[in-house]
Amino acid sequence: MIFKLFQQTLLRNYLFGSFVAVVIVGTTFITQTLHITQHDLDLLLIILFISLVTMVSCEWIVFQVHLQPIRQAFNDHANLNTLKNAYLRTLSFPILTFGRIMLPHFIGLAIPSSLLALLFIYLEKLSIPYSYIGFAWVGAFLIALIHGVIEFLLTTRAIKPLLEEIKKQTMTKYNIDLSLEDYVLLSIRKKFFFSILFIGIFPILLFSLATYIYLVQSYPEIINDYWQWSLTIILIVSAIAIYFSHLLTREVEVPMKQLQQGMQHVQTGKIEYLQGYYSDEFSSLIAGFNHMASSIQEKAKLNEELLESFYTVFAATLDARDPYTAGHSIRVAEFAVEIGEEIGLTIQELDLLRKSALLHDIGKIGVRDDVLLKDGKLTEEEFYQIKQHPSIGADILNRINPKNAMISLIPGVKYHHERYDGKGYPEGLSGESIPTFGRILAVADAYDAMTSDRPYRKGMDSNMALTIIEKGKGTQWDPHYAQLFIDIMNRKE
Template sequence: MTEYRRFLRRLVRNYIVGSVLAVLCVGGAVISSALKLPIGGFDRIFIVLLVSFLVMISLELLTFARQVRPIRGLFLKEHPSLDEIRDAYVQIHRLPALSVLRIMGPHMLGLSVPAILLTLWFIRIGWIELPVYYIGIAASGAVLVAGMHALIEYFLTDQAIRPLLQLVSETGERLHGERVSLDGRVIVSTQRKFQLSAFSIGAFPLFFFVLATQIRLTVTGSPLVEDYWQWASLILVFGIFFSSLGAWLLSRSVRQPIANLEQSLRAVRTGDLDVRASDLYSDEFSRLVSGFNHMVQGLSQRQRINEQLLQSYFSTLAAALDARDTYTAGHSQRVAEYSMLIGRGAGLGREELDLLNKTALLHDIGKIGVRDNVLLKDGRLTDEEFEQIKKHPALGEEILKRVEPLEMMAPLLPGVRSHHERYDGHGYPDGLAGTDIPKFGRIIAVADAFDAMTSDRPYRSGMPLEKAISIISEGKGTQWDPYYAQIFVDAFYQEKEKPEAPPYRAEA
């Protein structure tokens, strides 16, 4: 509660500072001129102002209490929930805009409406001698005072809330392990803030001058007062137009680089680290854009290094697995190359091809858990030994589940587990059929079978490539997915028809 009380003291201080500045700038000049007006019943005018002030304070205090209720409630509880902390955090961010509404609402209307009604009543019963149009002048002055006060209060409150926001954010992390933030949510847009601020700065002095001149002409009894509003209205129209245009141009000059950076940030969030923000600005935004581009360039370089390290890790792991059996050396790498050939033919995207490559490299990782006397046996396997071999897809999935972070390995698991499933449902370990078999499993099954058939074994030589392709073609729809099998067959014959084509199998 100590920080909350300190925050309230800052708000009260800011409120007093804003009120004094606004009253001194506008109210002082208007009131000093109004004192020279031929007004009777100043003692009763004081009563009007006192009653109106009490009404204003009552309404404003009630409104302020409602605005800070979620914030105050947070500091009254020892262990607030995360939702309560988030609600308080958002409400603190809304306080600057709410201060404007409070001043232009309960503050201004709470003073002006009772004052106008009481003054009209006192004029009617003869307690105050005052021309009725003076009330309109006073009401205009109240709007100017409130507008300037609201402008000052907004920016003072915007600074006052920063320490409290930091405290609330740290409270969320301390109690619930989550540092709360707006996460990109916009409470007040920069464009609106600049437009209203620039318009107010340009228009308020003009309105003040017109109002003060009207009072001055009335006090001095100048004959110019009769046609004053004819030329004053023209000045106001041009002044408001220029203020509005200037505010729009200023907000646009700020909004454009922000929009440029937002667009680039959205691209980065989707994984595009080649994006660069356009450096078209000569002010401080040039530094911001340059810093952003340097940051993204660094992230892009780091990502390329990480990708190279990760690819090297997968390739090394696959090579270590293949090294257990000199007769199958290079098997995982070749299966990965054949799988990529099928994936490109099927029109897979860059990310899917990368995941397919990693899955194919590790498709036999489960063989780590198979005994050497079974895995490296020269002759035919017994039924019991074959059952041991058949466990390697599920074992490979279990091994990869233990690699952290799990979300990085998760896309590889279905292909590793299902690369020995058959399209007709007679495969293992789950007996899946058709498109129930994961896509990567169906692709790797074709590639794995082709390399197994064409590779030499201690007990047999690899069959000719054409024969293996013929078997793949005949097994479409039974052992292998007909779509992916046909892509592989077509790729083989296309490669064969090329003049002086290198061997189909890529050993490197």
């Protein structure tokens, strides 16, 4: 139904454009400028009719070719590629329409009419000068040009319901929004530039041609003076039209580029306010963009605060289960960040390290209370359950969406109990094969565990813990990170 309505709209547009260009402009041009007999006029109309049949035939063939990809989209078996091609062809239809008017339409009319006119002049059936055929070509070109511009503008409006329908089909069948892709088939710069040139130059060209034909029949003696005057006027008008089209195009292009760059920054996460000093509708557009940017920044800040709360809440959840380890994750995060700063991690890397530390024991949520909170020595089976908490923690984070927000935290959570000599858990990794965050957290976690009080023992003092870390360099802990931590703590002392 939509496709049928589209075809009907194109037909109405074509008839309207033809009426304006051919009937109004063309007929006025012929009847008001040519001084010919009724016999010649009748013969010219016959030639014109035959040429119109040829023109319509040529144009109809090209029109069907242009329409074919769109027609296929309204087949029940249309696939994604067919719908994409139809969408792109529909977008380009105004340009194709203009080209169709300027080629098969214009050529299909001009060539048959010229050949027939030459034949009748040669057979002395038509008493007009051969030069009139040249004037007819120029006039036909100008008439085709105005017809093409009218069709272009009307078709630009006609394609919108069709684009919406194809987009709707693609969303329904494949959940793909075709309008999100970037389509620039004809830049706004070219639209403005050629539109202003057309408005400025077309009337003067048509008037100059009509005046020349009128004068050559009535006052041939002044033709040379006329051409000097006419060409001067045409050149001046053309220069003014080109200059003003450049100025107006720039007035539109500059804020458009500003908005485009602003949108690109939003896509990359770099949100900046636009500075624009305009007194037209672009002022509202710039202000609207800045309001949008402000809203996005506020929501991004809120999301960041919520995410930060997420890490703190998880750490507090662990503290609530085991009050004897209260504050452990926060302290480990502080120690880990100090090591990270010492080795020159970036601000973004330090942030990820801190978050990894806050969540490093999240897997203990999956350990039974009677095991996690046991005062005495753990059995082998109970210790096996405790050793599962890094893998449980990694699995928990892996289930959280969006995954890209958590994936960078998993290495620290999963591997903070690996040993440098390969005797750790859960995978028994060794040396440099242990992720960096895992090696850093192993040092920070061990120190806080040794210096914290437990129900079954009192925490040891800092010097003793550092001595143990010193002895464990290269076996239990990464020697480089262990030494850095020792140096940091000694500086504090």
